[in-house]
Amino acid sequence: AQTVxxxxxxxxxxxxxxxTLSCTYDxxxxxxxxxxxxxxxxRQMILVIRQExxxxxxxxxxxxxxxxxxxxxxxxxxxxxxxxGDTAMxxxxxIPSEGAQKLVFGQGTRLTINP
Amino acid sequence: ETGVTQTPRHLVMGMTNKKSxxxxxxxxxxxxxxxxxxxxxxxxxxxVYNFKEQTENNSVPSRFxxxxxxxxxxxxxxxxxxxxxxxxxxxxxxxxxxxxxxxTFGSGTRLTVV
Numbered sequence: 484a485q486t487v488x489x490x491x492x493x494x495x496x497x498x499x500x501x502x503t504l505s506c507t508y509d510x511x512x513x514x515x516x517x518x519x520x521x522x523x524x525x526r527q528m529i530l531v532i533r534q535e536x537x538x539x540x541x542x543x544x545x546x547x548x549x550x551x552x553x554x555x556x557x558x559x560x561x562x563x564x565x566x567x568g569d570t571a572m573x574x575x576x577x578i579p580s581e582g583a584q585k586l587v588f589g590q591g592t593r594l595t596i597n598p
Numbered sequence: 599e600t601g602v603t604q605t606p607r608h609l610v611m612g613m614t615n616k617k618s619x620x621x622x623x624x625x626x627x628x629x630x631x632x633x634x635x636x637x638x639x640x641x642x643x644x645x646v647y648n649f650k651e652q653t654e655n656n657s658v659p660s661r662f663x664x665x666x667x668x669x670x671x672x673x674x675x676x677x678x679x680x681x682x683x684x685x686x687x688x689x690x691x692x693x694x695x696x697x698x699x700x701x702t703f704g705s706g707t708r709l710t711v712v
Binding site: 487516518520525526527528529530533535574578581584585586587588589590591 | 629631638639640641643646648653654686688690692698699700701702703704705706708
């Protein structure tokens, strides 16, 4: 079975600091897709960044980047120069194979950016 | 606003009531999903629809009845619910065969069963 694990239920950093959220996953497939979603208090789940497993290069979207370690099945999210608007729940998620439609989520990490 | 609209935003219902949740998207997506988000639990996939046909039912109790009349609309009919069904219900959609680019989610319906 495919699983996603986020071991940090809560994190808190000061504004402008860099923070890294951890995620590990398990799948037996070779081609799969990983995502980080952000859920602010408005409840809307917003896609932050995605990574294809067959790509070795780590994905980057402005202040957000990932450290994808395929052998270790690790997919961490780094937020640089954190802003107050980054305060949200962050979910790591997996589509376990090319044809799959099931997006498997981790438990989430509540991130608070303090002024 | 992402393009996926869910109504109502909040719903309180008794265990004997019948109510429906509505999800609407005009993104041209042909796949739609219902997820349940409970406190301190990962999001749980409930149902998947592709081109109006249900393709996955993740062992959901029959007191939850989905309906997809067309590719733009998805409903979740609720009846005889239990207090443990209280949760945030999220709808999502994705383009056909391009779900690997990620889903688009609505803001959810916060359901409280009393």
